[in-house]
Amino acid sequence: AQKVTQTQTSISVVEKTTVTMDCVYETRDSSYFLFWYKQTASGEIVFLIRQDSYKKENATVGHYSLNFQKPKSSIGLIITATQIEDSAVYFCAMRGMNYNQGKLIFGQGTKLSIKP
């Protein structure tokens, strides 16, 4: 069975700094996809970035980037130049390639607080 684990319950950093959030996963699929989502204080859940397991290059979108370490089954999210509005809960998720593994499995989430 697939499993996603985020051990950091909460993180607090000062605005304009860089923060890294950890995520490890378990899967038997040879190919899979890893996602990060953000849930704002209003409850809205928004897709941020995706990493394809067969790509060696780390994905980057705006000030979000990933640190994909396949041998360690790890996919960290890096946010550079953080802003107050980045305060939210961040979820790591994965989805396998097999037909019956199509659902998106989420980690427990990490609450990020950005202080001025």
Add this chain to the structure above:
Amino acid sequence: DPKIIQKPKYLVAVTGSEKILICEQYLGHNAMYWYRQSAKKPLEFMFSYSYQKLMDNQTASSRFQPQSSKKNHLDLQITALKPDDSATYFCASSQDEDTANSDYTFGSGTRLLVI
């Protein structure tokens, strides 16, 4: 304009009653899902539908029944409500259920409180 509409936004129900949570998506997606979020299990997968057919069901209780009257609708009927059913229920959609690299778009959720 919201691309996935969930109604109602808030719902208070009495133990033992029945409620229907509404979800409509206007993204032209072929797959729809229900997730439940509570303090105990954040973003727990419940159901997936593709072209109005049930593809996966991870909900142990038959009290939870998805209903798809149209391709862009996936409602969730909950019967014999229990206080443990209190949670926020999110509807989501993606282009296709078997396209593993497609991300999900989530609705704003229905917050259910069972008293």
